[in-house]
Amino acid sequence: MTDHIVTDAAPAGAAFVHRFEPATHPGPAPLLLLHGTGGDENDLMALGRTLSPGAALLSPRGKVLEHGMPRFFARRAEGVFDHEDVRRRADELADFVAAVAARQDLAPLIAVGFSNGANIAAAMLYRRPEVLSGAILLRAMVPLEEAPLADLTGKRVLILSGALDPIVPADNAARLAATLQAAGAEVEHKVVPSGHGLTQTDLGFAKAWLGAGARDTLRVR
Amino acid sequence: MTTNGLHHVTAISGPARRNIEFYAGVLGLRLVKKTVNFDDPGTYHFYYGDADAAPGSILTFFPWAHVAPGRLGVGETQGTMFRVPEASIGYWAHRFVEKGVKHEAPVKRFGETMLAFTDPDGMRLALVGVPGAELEPGWAGSDVPAEAAIRGLKGVGLLLADIAPTAAILTDVFGFKEVAREGAYVRYATDALLGNVVDLHGVGNFLRGRQGGGSVHHIAFRAADDAAEEAMVKRLAEHHGIRTTEQKDRNYFRSVYFREPGGVLFEIATDVPGFAVDEPAESLGTALKLPSFLEPHRAHIESVLPDLSSDAA
Numbered sequence A: 001m002t003d004h005i006v007t008d009a010a011p012a013g014a015a016f017v018h019r020f021e022p023a024t025h026p027g028p029a030p031l032l033l034l035h036g037t038g039g040d041e042n043d044l045m046a047l048g049r050t051l052s053p054g055a056a057l058l059s060p061r062g063k064v065l066e067h068g069m070p071r072f073f074a075r076r077a078e079g080v081f082d083h084e085d086v087r088r089r090a091d092e093l094a095d096f097v098a099a100v101a102a103r104q105d106l107a108p109l110i111a112v113g114f115s116n117g118a119n120i121a122a123a124m125l126y127r128r129p130e131v132l133s134g135a136i137l138l139r140a141m142v143p144l145e146e147a148p149l150a151d152l153t154g155k156r157v158l159i160l161s162g163a164l165d166p167i168v169p170a171d172n173a174a175r176l177a178a179t180l181q182a183a184g185a186e187v188e189h190k191v192v193p194s195g196h197g198l199t200q201t202d203l204g205f206a207k208a209w210l211g212a213g214a215r216d217t218l219r220v221r
Numbered sequence B: 001m002t003t004n005g006l007h008h009v010t011a012i013s014g015p016a017r018r019n020i021e022f023y024a025g026v027l028g029l030r031l032v033k034k035t036v037n038f039d040d041p042g043t044y045h046f047y048y049g050d051a052d053a054a055p056g057s058i059l060t061f062f063p064w065a066h067v068a069p070g071r072l073g074v075g076e077t078q079g080t081m082f083r084v085p086e087a088s089i090g091y092w093a094h095r096f097v098e099k100g101v102k103h104e105a106p107v108k109r110f111g112e113t114m115l116a117f118t119d120p121d122g123m124r125l126a127l128v129g130v131p132g133a134e135l136e137p138g139w140a141g142s143d144v145p146a147e148a149a150i151r152g153l154k155g156v157g158l159l160l161a162d163i164a165p166t167a168a169i170l171t172d173v174f175g176f177k178e179v180a181r182e183g184a185y186v187r188y189a190t191d192a193l194l195g196n197v198v199d200l201h202g203v204g205n206f207l208r209g210r211q212g213g214g215s216v217h218h219i220a221f222r223a224a225d226d227a228a229e230e231a232m233v234k235r236l237a238e239h240h241g242i243r244t245t246e247q248k249d250r251n252y253f254r255s256v257y258f259r260e261p262g263g264v265l266f267e268i269a270t271d272v273p274g275f276a277v278d279e280p281a282e283s284l285g286t287a288l289k290l291p292s293f294l295e296p297h298r299a300h301i302e303s304v305l306p307d308l309s310s311d312a313a
Helices: A045-051 A083-104 A116-127 A170-182 A200-220 B016-026 B086-099 B164-172 B226-240 B295-304
Strands: A006-008 A018-021 A031-034 A057-060 A064-066 A069-071 A075-077 A109-114 A132-138 A156-162 A186-192 B006-013 B030-037 B040-049 B058-063 B076-085 B107-109 B112-118 B124-130 B153-160 B177-182 B185-189 B197-202 B216-223 B254-259 B265-270
Touching: A018 A045, A018 A083, A031 A045, A031 A116, A045 A057, A045 A109, A045 A200, A057 A083, A083 A116, A109 A116, A109 A200, A116 A132, A116 A170, A132 A200, A156 A170, A156 A200, A170 A186, A186 A200, A200 B040, B006 B016, B006 B076, B006 B153, B006 B265, B016 B030, B016 B040, B016 B058, B040 B295, B076 B086, B076 B216, B086 B112, B086 B124, B124 B153, B153 B216, B164 B177, B164 B185, B164 B197, B164 B226, B216 B226, B226 B254, B226 B265
Parallel strands: A031 A057, A031 A109, A109 A132, A132 A156, A156 A186, B006 B058, B076 B124, B153 B197, B216 B265
Antiparallel strands: A006 A064, A018 A057, A064 A069, B006 B216, B030 B040, B040 B058, B076 B153, B107 B112, B112 B124, B177 B185, B185 B197, B254 B265
């Protein structure tokens, strides 16, 4: 068991260090980009542009530092989360996203999270789903043991897991999918033949899923 | 015959089917291996080559359906050249017009006729008329007549800020010699038949490249076997202060990688065991081949790979 030394990078309640790129054309849902452990606010910008050209992009930096590596919440060991901190951080991030959305006049965002970023995105769906219209969860795990607080009807979620991922157990990702589905979300869970890292395969599935969602929206109108 | 020279060139392309249609169809290369990217098994890795899949004839691609186009800059490959019989340049110019391939008028480069063109992703390519190439056998398995068929790689051109450190590695480690200068181009060559040319183009300070569709990902140089590769690795460390990755087994060759001083990703690849290691030489490229560690996941991988029979690929 490694000892994960965690320090606050910034006091709770303070704004997140972040990057914001306004939309360059109307239509696509804004994306909330959430990096993995050791990443920062720049990591997923290119991914965001590729997934949804022209969409507004909001990319915060996780405030928790583990051996100097930014994360979105504290953990006690790999796969063992500090649930108290997960709740607090998910709420804090949701407050920040809501504030930016109000200031920039954004529609509810689609979270795109990788690894630790996917876990905090999942935690936001459990606790504060009103700021999100959906989520793409890349290599996510179950973030909290309690059931989601709110009804997730109308929220679209894509979970992409790696068949050869040494970090995320297959049954854990399956349990996350089942939990979100039971809470009313429209969940698609795909397993890609790769490890924990992001691949072109993930990109293809994520892009197709975003495209399908955009078409549904048009049909509704 | 020396084993010094290029082993293969690997590039990034757009959709898989379009890549096959261009390289096996328009250019008439032989698809010698259909496998997956070992680091991203949900995507293909295609190898094209000559009839024998000989080292120095191999051009490989990672097709990524949603790739953003690359942008040429210093520290990367400026162009990839194929060998063709001199008399076939007219045939090829005509074929490019007929197939809607973007190309330029033929020019003389280092005394040879060069026909520059681009693939559907904007990858910069050229056919070079090589005296005597008509005497070598050409692949007859495409609709390009064997007498006009591509005879392996000629080589590559690299765009560099300063050519000296790269030239030192070509000459000291990979057995190339400076053979000619023309304007800002310096040509280095070995006496191998295929893939024996590297042109260095020094341009001083210029924008860095951005890898993407149409970009060359890396260039691989030949080593006869593990011992020869090991000797090159040692030379790189002792003479140039460069460390390579550990050896990776790529099934058809064994490789080490390093970033050369000019910024280009170089690989050293062994001639052994070659492409007939997992399927018969006469049916190369027909079946999807997987490395043993991915074989248990075959059904899953096949379900995820792009469909080569539809436009979705």
